[in-house]
Amino acid sequence: MSDTKADWASEAEQQLLEQALRIAPREGWTWRMARQAGRALGFSDGETELLIPRGPADLAALLSRRHDQRAMVLLKDVDPAALKIRERIRRAVEARIDVAAADEPATRRWAGWLALPQNLHLGGKLAWESADVLWRWAGDTATDENHYTKRAILGGILTGALAMRIANNRADAMAFVDRQIQHVMDFEKWKATTSFRPERWVAGIAQALGKARYGKAGPAADVGDAP
Numbered sequence: 001m002s003d004t005k006a007d008w009a010s011e012a013e014q015q016l017l018e019q020a021l022r023i024a025p026r027e028g029w030t031w032r033m034a035r036q037a038g039r040a041l042g043f044s045d046g047e048t049e050l051l052i053p054r055g056p057a058d059l060a061a062l063l064s065r066r067h068d069q070r071a072m073v074l075l076k077d078v079d080p081a082a083l084k085i086r087e088r089i090r091r092a093v094e095a096r097i098d099v100a101a102a103d104e105p106a107t108r109r110w111a112g113w114l115a116l117p118q119n120l121h122l123g124g125k126l127a128w129e130s131a132d133v134l135w136r137w138a139g140d141t142a143t144d145e146n147h148y149t150k151r152a153i154l155g156g157i158l159t160g161a162l163a164m165r166i167a168n169n170r171a172d173a174m175a176f177v178d179r180q181i182q183h184v185m186d187f188e189k190w191k192a193t194t195s196f197r198p199e200r201w202v203a204g205i206a207q208a209l210g211k212a213r214y215g216k217a218g219p220a221a222d223v224g225d226a227p
């Protein structure tokens with residue numbers, strides 16, 4: 001695809017998203033909504049499906065990534081290096097839920113759609129992406145297992161905070177964020193003063209499963225090779 005065609009497609013996707021934000025509050029986050037968004041732009045249903053072949057799923061991803069980008073705009077004048085790590089994360093989550101709340105009627109339907117069992121995988125993927133954007137802004141450079149655990153934890157905090165923001169209010173959402181950050185900090189302090197290591201715990205589980213399966217504690221690979 002040429003740059004011109006790619007630019008046109010990207011622009012058309014954003015226009016579809018704009019229409020979706022207007023239609024979703026009354027129609028829900030559905031294929032019907034996606035097709036109506038296309039018709040509002042003069043597209044046939046076939047043209048809409050060419051642009052967003054997964055319909056509401058593609059629009060859900062476009063909205064999440066737009067919110068990620070807008071959160072970065074809100075944070076552009078904040079120097080993360082001047083803040084403690086817990087304050088960096090608080091500011092990042094605060095910016096992210098604020099931009100999502102700006103589209104609250106549609107975001108409410110978006111969040112409800114992602115909470116459906118068949119959409120949980122996509123919801124988790126988008127939460128991971130958002131957490132990755134926020135951690136990179138915060139200056140995280142971890143490449144070991146901490147890279148993954150940080151994003152998994154922050155994705156959970158972000159999802160919960162957004163739900164609180166939609167269901168209650170901003171103050172309750174930020175109080176939730178503060179509590180969750182404190183829980184994580186307390187856990188890290190505890191972990192630093194004990195012999196607990198997550199990788200040893202996981203290895204222990206693998207050995208226990210191997211023993212249950214084969215009658216002896218074998219290497220983790222044995223469990224993975226089991227039919």
